[in-house]
Amino acid sequence: MDGRGTAGLLYLREEEIRLAMELLFYGYRDFTAGPDAILAELDMGRAHHRVLYFVGRHPGITVSELLGILRITKQSLGRVLQPLIAGGYVVQSRGRSDRRQRLLSLTPAGEALERRLFESQRALLARAFRDAGGPAVEGFRKVMLGLLGPEARARLGLRVAAAGAPVAGKVA
Amino acid sequence: MDGRGTAGLLYLREEEIRLAMELLFYGYRDFTAGPDAILAELDMGRAHHRVLYFVGRHPGITVSELLGILRITKQSLGRVLQPLIAGGYVVQSRGRSDRRQRLLSLTPAGEALERRLFESQRALLARAFRDAGGPAVEGFRKVMLGLLGPEARARLGLRVAAAGAPVAGKVA
DNA sequence: GGATTACGTCAGTATCGTTGACATATCAAC
DNA sequence: GTTGATATGTCAACGATACTGACGTAATCC
Numbered sequence: 001m002d003g004r005g006t007a008g009l010l011y012l013r014e015e016e017i018r019l020a021m022e023l024l025f026y027g028y029r030d031f032t033a034g035p036d037a038i039l040a041e042l043d044m045g046r047a048h049h050r051v052l053y054f055v056g057r058h059p060g061i062t063v064s065e066l067l068g069i070l071r072i073t074k075q076s077l078g079r080v081l082q083p084l085i086a087g088g089y090v091v092q093s094r095g096r097s098d099r100r101q102r103l104l105s106l107t108p109a110g111e112a113l114e115r116r117l118f119e120s121q122r123a124l125l126a127r128a129f130r131d132a133g134g135p136a137v138e139g140f141r142k143v144m145l146g147l148l149g150p151e152a153r154a155r156l157g158l159r160v161a162a163a164g165a166p167v168a169g170k171v172a
Numbered sequence: 173m174d175g176r177g178t179a180g181l182l183y184l185r186e187e188e189i190r191l192a193m194e195l196l197f198y199g200y201r202d203f204t205a206g207p208d209a210i211l212a213e214l215d216m217g218r219a220h221h222r223v224l225y226f227v228g229r230h231p232g233i234t235v236s237e238l239l240g241i242l243r244i245t246k247q248s249l250g251r252v253l254q255p256l257i258a259g260g261y262v263v264q265s266r267g268r269s270d271r272r273q274r275l276l277s278l279t280p281a282g283e284a285l286e287r288r289l290f291e292s293q294r295a296l297l298a299r300a301f302r303d304a305g306g307p308a309v310e311g312f313r314k315v316m317l318g319l320l321g322p323e324a325r326a327r328l329g330l331r332v333a334a335a336g337a338p339v340a341g342k343v344a
Numbered sequence: 345g346g347a348t349t350a351c352g353t354c355a356g357t358a359t360c361g362t363t364g365a366c367a368t369a370t371c372a373a374c
Numbered sequence: 375g376t377t378g379a380t381a382t383g384t385c386a387a388c389g390a391t392a393c394t395g396a397c398g399t400a401a402t403c404c
Contacts, residue, residue, distance in 0.1 A: 016301075016309075017294050018229070019331050023316035025222075026324035028200050029243065033321070045359055050197075057190070063382060071201065076361055078383070100370045100381045122189050128318025129188075132311065137188075139304065139311020144195035146300025149205070152198035159191050217390055235351060248392055250352065272350045272401045349402070358393070364386090371380070 034120035042113075047072075047080045052106065052114040055090055060103040062095070068151075089113060138164055206292035214285075219244075219252045224278065224286040227262055232275040234267070240323075261285060310336055 035049050054069050055061060067077055081104075084090040089110035095101030106114060129137050141160045145153060207221050226241050227233055239249055253276075256262040261282035267273030278286060301309050313332045317325060 013298070014294070015331075016335055017297050018290075019313070019328065019335055020297055020301075020309075020316075021225075021293060022328060023313060023320075023332075024200060024203060026321075026328065027316045027319040028196060030321040030324060031196060031319050047360060053193075064380095072360085073362065074382070075363085075384080079360075082383095095381095098371070098381080100368095102382065118190075121193060122186070124319060125189050125192055126185070128315050129192075131318045132314035135307070136311030136314040137192075139308030140315035141191070141195060142304035142308040143300050143312035144192075144199045146303045147199040147203050147296060148195075149198075149202040152202060156191065156194060156198065159187075160195075163188055163191055219391060236349095244391085245393065246351070247353080247394085251391080254352095267350095270350080270402070274351065345404100347403085350400085352398080352400105354395105354397085356394085359391085360389105361391095362387100362389070366385085367383080369380100369382085372378085374375100374377085 031121065031124065034124065035117045038117060038120060044083075045080075047076075048084060049117055051077070051080055051084060052089065052110060052117065055104045056106050056111065056114045059105045060093075062101045062103060064101075066104065084110070203293060203296065206296065207289045210289055210292060216255075217252075219248075220256060221289055223249070223252055223256060224261065224282060224289065227276045228278050228283065228286045231277045232265075234273045234275060236273075238276065256282070 032046060036046065039045055039049055050070055051066070054066060058065070063074065063077070063081075067074055070077065081090065085092065087109075088107055091105055091107055092102040093105070095103055132140070141163060145157060145160045148156065204218060208218065211217055211221055222242055223238070226238060230237070235246065235249070239246055242249065253262065257264065259281075260279055263277055263279055264274040265277070267275055304312070313335060317329060317332045320328065
């Protein structure tokens, strides 16, 4: 390969990388716009949404586990968790095996709010999936999985693999 | 279709959607970790990175255009832009056709810093792309494009289409 | 010459993150 | 059963990033 050819390939490659960066920036920005609008009416923010989401996904999750997922300090969590509890969206219960733990779950009101936020994003994602098509969705998952650190990859890797073969017997 | 079958499909679909949501959450979190660490040493944050990135991408960009991309107020931009100018990373020049405009560009120091931040993310993205493979990358772009609002889609849509056919004559 | 536009800035506020320190309850172990 | 570690909560101070509202200046447009 000569100098010009190599430079050309590097240029294309950099453009591809920058395109992906911008897709992630704009995509994340626009993907969170729906919930943000709903939350603003309730005097809540994105941090509340994240708590609602992961508590909903993992009923009975401990505070420590939640802190690990969100990667924030317990002080930061406290500031959003306490209003969610006071507002009747989240309940705490003591761990039966370890009574030091406060296991978190959503109340019916919490589930309703989480679902409302979810549906707003679901509509957007479902349309994007439909427009892009099945193989594209699989590619999306593969690339996104590659961006994750080891901890998140361990958490989601199996699910990505399973989603890649949604029907028993389908070729992976 | 009977009730059970429909419920099953809806369940799978919701799991798929939630998986994508979590991939976006963890992916964005882990993708920004590299630059965040570099920026912290320079007493800067993600907001400074975004300015460096888009000014680098669009040399001579006006303040208004930058505000439109970032979707922030001029007051918020001012707080990060002024230190970048004072630190010698960004320069302003008056517009030749419209002297009210302040056209923004990176200095060599700004380009060097932007490149350093870029390379940290490039390494991660390039590995994810390589591991996922070309068709997956194309799918990734398609899905992400579908998440964008009209304004961002107009900005990136053509580039996504071009990236889907990187070599002249290749089938789209 | 008057309205609009592009930009800057001052003042105040909100959200979400941080560090550091300290308290309490519980568990685990010797 | 004291002792040390763990799980959680909380007080205080701080920092980054966003916001609104108001005002000022310079340049352009008509």
